[in-house]
Amino acid sequence: xxxVWFHRFGSPPHFYRLARRLTPWxxxxxxxxxxxxxxxxxxxxPADYQQGDGFRIIYVHAPxxxxxxxxxxxxxxxxxxxxxxxxxxxxxxxASCAPIGASFTALALATGMLWGRPMWGTYWEWDPRLTxxxxxxxxxxxxxxxxxxxxxxxxxxxxxxxxxxxxVVNVPIIHYSVIWWNSLHQAPTVMKFGQPTMPASMLVPxxxxxxxxxxxxxxxxxxxxxxxxxxxxxNARWVGDALGQT
Amino acid sequence: MLxxxxxxxxxxxxxxxxxxxxxxxALNVAWARRSLRGAQAEARRRLAMLKVAS
Numbered sequence: 001x002x003x004v005w006f007h008r009f010g011s012p013p014h015f016y017r018l019a020r021r022l023t024p025w026x027x028x029x030x031x032x033x034x035x036x037x038x039x040x041x042x043x044x045x046p047a048d049y050q051q052g053d054g055f056r057i058i059y060v061h062a063p064x065x066x067x068x069x070x071x072x073x074x075x076x077x078x079x080x081x082x083x084x085x086x087x088x089x090x091x092x093x094x095a096s097c098a099p100i101g102a103s104f105t106a107l108a109l110a111t112g113m114l115w116g117r118p119m120w121g122t123y124w125e126w127d128p129r130l131t132x133x134x135x136x137x138x139x140x141x142x143x144x145x146x147x148x149x150x151x152x153x154x155x156x157x158x159x160x161x162x163x164x165x166x167x168v169v170n171v172p173i174i175h176y177s178v179i180w181w182n183s184l185h186q187a188p189t190v191m192k193f194g195q196p197t198m199p200a201s202m203l204v205p206x207x208x209x210x211x212x213x214x215x216x217x218x219x220x221x222x223x224x225x226x227x228x229x230x231x232x233x234x235n236a237r238w239v240g241d242a243l244g245q246t
Numbered sequence: 247m248l249x250x251x252x253x254x255x256x257x258x259x260x261x262x263x264x265x266x267x268x269x270x271x272a273l274n275v276a277w278a279r280r281s282l283r284g285a286q287a288e289a290r291r292r293l294a295m296l297k298v299a300s
Contacts (some may be wrong), residue, residue, distance in 0.1 A: 227285030
């Protein structure tokens with residue numbers, strides 16, 4: 001059963017049509033979840049007892065940081081699937097992840113700096129969490145640069161897949177950096193075992209924003225991956241039919 | 247309303263963070279659409295070329 005699904009999803013024409021049909025089912029919930037999360041985070045949640053209203057930066061910073069890691073894991077795992085099973089769709093998904101992941105990593109760093117200035121008294125510190133997140137940005141940029149430097153799309157897919165897979169070791173380092181080392185950055189609030197260290201009025205808007213950003217990423221990924229599939233399937237028969245529909 | 251915009255004195259850090267986020271999301275939507283349209287246009291050109299050739 002799972003293998004039937006795997007093969008159907010791996011079929012480029014099937015993926016192209018499925019992705020087109022699924023996109024609005026992620027884009028609209030993304031908009032609604034973020035709208036609800038913004039009202040909850042900016043208006044309804046009480047001010048923090050230590051950070052006052054400044055803590056509300058968390059509602060954009062944490063979702064951006066979550067995507068920076070999640071997108072990388074999606075990119076590295078689909079690159080691995082593409083490399084192992086020579087699956088065109090998987091390579092297309094991996095290639096689509098990079099620009100999205102890079103932009104949200106840059107956003108996580110920028111919003112983190114804007115949060116760090118009033119709370120820590122500095123925009124930047126060579127702290128384990130900040131440094132490993134900056135390395136993540138360079139991994140995304142290196143992946144994109146490597147792809148750009150190889151003309152043949154199949155070779156670009158395979159070479160960049162190796163880089164993506166090797167770079168995945170940075171992901172647990174980023175996540176656990178605040179626990180392993182004495183970091184300026186605060187410890188996880190949501191992504192940990194046990195009770196969340198936030199009252200529901202603060203936590204619920206954060207969860208809404210996390211879900212909204214994730215749905216937004218899926219919609220962006222499906223849109224980009226359709227284009228990437230077309231670029232790899234330019235000589236396939238189904239392309240004419242698919243373009244005829246839209 | 248003014249009190250909301252002042253954000254307890256954190257306005258100069260908070261609103262730029264939200265503005266950047268809005269910009270990154272909007273740019274991502276625009277870039278993703280442009281990338282798909284570009285691929286579709288290229289595929290159409292190629293189909294037209296193949297038709298002429300055959």
